[in-house]
Amino acid sequence: MKFGVVRFPGSCDDVDALLAAERVGEAELLWHQDRDLHGVDAVVIPGGFSYGDYLRCGAIARFAPVMESVAEFAREGGLVLGICNGFQVLCEAGLLPGALLPNISLRFVFRQVWLDVADPDTAFTESSGGRGRVLSIPVKHTTGRYYSPEPVHVVLRYAAGENPNGSQDDIAGVCNEQGNVFGLMPHPEHAVDPLTGSTDGLTIFESMRAHVGDTISV
């Protein structure tokens, strides 16, 4: 199982995502101008400020050459995980429904939050411990207020009282209809070592590994 982590100019959580993925499998960086996904089994679009987040967060990055390949990979059913800025990129690219708006507070928020696993049966949560499980994972963003005019497939919700940004229906993470593209504002790659207080983020990467493993063995 090999993860590919995309690096845009302005990405800043690419190395943490790489290290997190390496805890459950192999991982390598993918360059934003390289259309070749190097045969990876899953793609991670990491957090940061791709292309400076000019115009709107993720608006420029979605046109990067690598994103054409990521879109094709997603159409063929490949697993794509977008974290924070990566979530914004996937929404801008139309690979996920909805959009991310500035936090209601207009402030940068940076704290550990509790997340309810709204759907424990996705490729990204099947190793999370089941329905009712709560995950402790940090958020750090200024533009994380999720909005969608249409009903969406909610995977993670901020637990009661935890919503850090005014997100609609406490939505923290959503997936596409096919269930193979997932975006979330919290940072699972920052919650993979007991040293930093929680390893709950690892369950996202473990779920992806388990899912890809199942697919390969079938």
Add this chain to the structure above:
Amino acid sequence: MRARILVRPKAGILDPQGQAVQRALPALGFEGVGGVRIGRLIELDVEDPSQLPAMCERLLVNPLIEDYEIVPEHICAGDEAVQT
């Protein structure tokens, strides 16, 4: 031609920037202000203005959360005269 594109948060989208400004104005003694909404102004030189709507739909605007208005050149020019 010179074109001007006004980008606004869609009706119904909460605009905390607008709300903050609306709260700030009375504090400065400006009463009777409501409905403050803050958007974005994009100005550009364009050879083929018929491409402007496509530019807006594909990049300049996120139609899910924003509305846009393309202001024609002659109105832009009129604005400048008034601004002096």
